Amino acid sequence: MAEVTGFESELKTLLRTGKVVFGSKKTIKMVKTGKVKMVIIASTLRQDLKDDILAYAKISNIPVYQYNGSAYELGTLCGKPFMISTIGVIDPGESRLLEEIKEGAQ
Secondary structure, X not given: OHHHHHHHHHXXXXXXXXXXXXXXXXXXXXXXXXXXXXXXXXXXXOHHHHHHHHHHHHHHOOXXXXXXXXXXXXXXXXOOOOOOOEEEEEEOOOOOHHHHHHHHHO
């Protein structure tokens, strides 16, 4: 439970101090061009889109965090009144989320 709370806290810091894009189309475009530093995907993301994001992220060496909640839960966590299936992180701001994801991958 503490890990989820840490993620939620870092995500809120990221949204407040960093720069992100919402949505799979924008995120895939940004991953293809290497303009994002990391990607967050919801557990309910369609499998074909998830496969595309994971493939392009692997080619571009971009870390991907798979959020255990639904797109609705991720949207609520971001303070948005709609579902968010993917978040592309352009600038992490003061958030340590990117470092934590990279450390967890090693």
